[in-house]
Amino acid sequence: MKATASRLALLALAVLMLGAATSGTVSITMPTVTVPLKPGPGMEVVDASCRTCHSAAYIYTQPRLTRAQWTAEVTKMKAAYGAPIADGDVNTIVEYLVAQNGKP
Numbered sequence: 001m002k003a004t005a006s007r008l009a010l011l012a013l014a015v016l017m018l019g020a021a022t023s024g025t026v027s028i029t030m031p032t033v034t035v036p037l038k039p040g041p042g043m044e045v046v047d048a049s050c051r052t053c054h055s056a057a058y059i060y061t062q063p064r065l066t067r068a069q070w071t072a073e074v075t076k077m078k079a080a081y082g083a084p085i086a087d088g089d090v091n092t093i094v095e096y097l098v099a100q101n102g103k104p
């Protein structure tokens with residue numbers, strides 16, 4: 001009997017402590033990460049087509065890709081993730097990407 005009572009008291013204490021630990025609201029400020037696109041032909045098209053979902057860092061953190069690889073990347077964004085890219089813009093975008101971060 002006595003053991004049950006003290007166990008209950010311990011449980012109550014634990015619940016109280018948990019409440020105290022989680023009741024305070026903590027706010028944190030996330031850093032704003034903005035990676036600008038570097039100027040070049042087609043930049044506006046890339047800006048409109050690529051930056052709705054993720055930052056331009058995705059372009060610059062890739063290893064240098066060939067034209068074929070960048071074309072596959074743009075096609076993947078469009079087909080797999082539904083990027084709003086007009087068919088007529090694919091070439092312009094690929095040219096920009098190759099100029100920025102491409103290899104022959």
Ligand code: HEC
Binds near residue numbers: 049050052053097
């Ligand atoms: C509809 C949303 C969307 C748009 C628009 C979009 N992407 Fe992505 N992108 C994604 C998702 C989702 C991933 C993969 C998940 C992740 O890593 O965050 C990704 C990943 C990437 C990667 C990393 C490599 C990989 O294949 O995962 C690159 C490079 C990239 N995107 C480039 C582009 C370029 C260039 C454009 C414009 C032509 C573009 N994205 C437009 C959604 C999008």
